[in-house]
Amino acid sequence: MTGPGDIAYDVAHLLGGAMLLVGFVMLGQRRIGALIAALAAQGVLLALAAFWQGHVQAAPQLYLTGLIALLAKGIAIPLVLHRLAGELPPPLRTEAPGRMGAGLVLGVGLVGLAMLVVVPATTGAGALARVDLSMALSILLLGALMMVTRRSALAHVAGLLTIENGLILAAVGVAGMPLVVELSAGGLVLVVALIAGVFARQMRERFASLDPGVLDRHRGEGR
């Protein structure tokens, strides 16, 4: 139905690509504050993508999805995370140096893998859905990679939210996805983010650190 040169395709492509780019920004960002700002930007971009898809597909429920994304991911969660990060002592607001370049190279590899998987697997679908899906899968993998490479619990939360952003992007890109799926996925992530926030706060108070590695000594298995 659409392809390069068509405005519906181009804008969707632009928004998805921008989200992917922000994902790379987050992957390479050492400072927690900037990381949270990037997360907020990704949330806003997701909301815009949802609005655009609602417009293109003439599906009013996608406006609701976009609104939720804007309020929760663009504003509320970044604000909370920002306050958490603000309570940290300054040395803990940056990640330890090292391994960033390797992480970025790995991220490029994952994006290539996502293209290789999605493009042959969706031969029957429209070009818009195919590109959308491959970008969503790339964002999801980048989020997972961020959870693996970063040491700070707040960065883990950001990675988890990136994964969820990828999922929602995939969901809004496919015509006819029921609203209830998006709502429940959004609600689930909200709960997870809440728990993660509480957990990170507790951790900082108990151990004065946000590195989950300090927990390894407290698993009670007598290592």
Next chain:
Amino acid sequence: MLTLLGLGLLALAVLAGLGAAGLGRRLVPLGAAAVAAVLGAVAMATLALGPVEEAALALGPPWGPALVALDALSAWFLLVLAVVALPAALFAAATGPSSRAEAAAFPLFLAAMVLVLLAADAFTLLLGFEAMSLASWALVAARHPSGRGRRAARLYFGFAAFSGLCLIAGFALLSAPGMGFSEMRAAPPEGWRGTLALVLILLGAGSKAGLLPFHLWLPLAHPAAATPVSALMSGAMVKIALYVLVRALFDLAGAAQPGWWGAPLVVLGAATALWGAIRANVETDIKAILACSTLENVGLITLALGLALVFRGADLAPLAALALSAALLHALVHAGFKGLLFLVAGAVAEQAGSRDPDRLGGLIHRMPWVAGLAMLGAASAAALPPFSGFASEWLVLQALIQSWRVAELPVQLLSAAALVTAGMALALAAAAMLRFVGLVFLGRPRTPRAAGALDVTGLMRAALVVAGAVCAALALLAAPALGLAGGIVTGLLGEGAAPPIAGLDLMLGEAGARYAPWAVTALLAGLALALWYGLHRKGAPEPRRSPAWDCGFLPPPPDLPFGDPLTQPSAAGAAQPIRRALGGLALAQREAHHPAAPGSATPARLRVEARDHGFVALLWPLGRLRRLAGHQAERLRGLPLSAYLALALGTLVLLLALLAWGAVA
């Protein structure tokens, strides 16, 4: 026909429900016996009238209906199953199940075996096969909440799981074109795919049938079950595994496979036959003797199947027909006599209270019915003419002797070696049967319990008589029975092939060797009559007792009413010559001699420990490997959080890469 069989399966399911509810202690086995009789009738009718076409059931896996069919091959093995199941179920009705689990699992076991035979697609076949393994494991485990029997059940479960996994993988390779048998036949596997399928199917079906080196569970698990279940496992379940082997290698893999496919079957079959025969001579539990003899017979059948594959690859259709007929006939005949022998062993254990030959003996005086039927079964198992085992084993040997007609030298050498091995196995099997009958039924009772045993009556006698009648009928009617298998031979080997029969005789070609069961029976009966007549007419009118050397076996002195126990050989003593000469082939053994202290009146003792080589060479290294893997897996628990996340991401990436690779390829 299929409707009738479906009703039979339903009836078995209902019986299983009744058994699980604890109702109908007699009714459940009797119902199973009735179903078994129907199965036998349906099988005979199908063999005589022609195969039943494939039908799709209304239920099945998500991707399509389950397919069932009854062709000649299925019907033949259905007959094999019925031959064991009918007397076994009657025997079960006589003894009654020991628990509700056992009562429920017995009909399910039967139903699962029927399902394997009826299946016309890979999924249904594997479903039935796994259900059969599970039900038979439950039947062994239900009797033994702990101890040695439970360990045997666990070992059996391990081997059954291994066999199921191999079969699933093998059928996955075969069913690349589709799950239905007709689709598989249309596109047989080639090249490495075919070879891998052969290896996997041989491992899967072979470990269920007890082929070397996966035989370890069989002599432990078969005797541990209740008698009717032992009979079914030994007589029918191993045949179901062989059916899967025949179905996959002869039918589904197509007729164009190379002749060397038969070589591993010949080697494994000959080795298993010899191994089982040696172990049957050494065991000291009568049911274990019979289970080891099952190994020997499974080996012979597999040997004949391998020969048939070799001959088919060399385009020698008549010889392939000979070898395949030998395998099919021996499968049927073995079901007949092994069922009978297991029921005899069960009757002895029931009436004389033990399965240890050292606590039995002289039962021929107290249990003439059981002893007579045992001798019939043992003579069949020992392949004495004119009893039933002779015809099929004669065919196996003839097929081996004829294998010089294959031009390749390796085949000739292999079959010559197999001939020697098979001949040795047959002689050793006869020796094992002689030892079995001699220790249990002849001589003098070794315990008061054995001296007071009563003969079987009622339903138990009926079960034994039915099994004996089948055994005797197969002895005389071997050729007509084999005639029923004509459809299988032409179906698997082409139009030119036919079973080697002529009327009531077995015959190899016009000028070849010939075995006429009727004539041999009449001749032997005439000789026996003449001998009896001559002894009565010309011999002394009254029996006279006179002292004889008699191998030191003296009449009982007045102070020892059962005789001096030391004048009778024990089970271990009777086994000793063969164990010392040949036991080392199959068993790792250690003898410790404990002489009496000087001046002491206690006897010297010889302590023998024997263990199958398989335990040392296969099972213990596997156990060590498992412990090692367990220790390595334990290290996973100590990983930090980021490593867990990396594991999850790595798995995801690996799966995606697999997907991308599959899409590119």
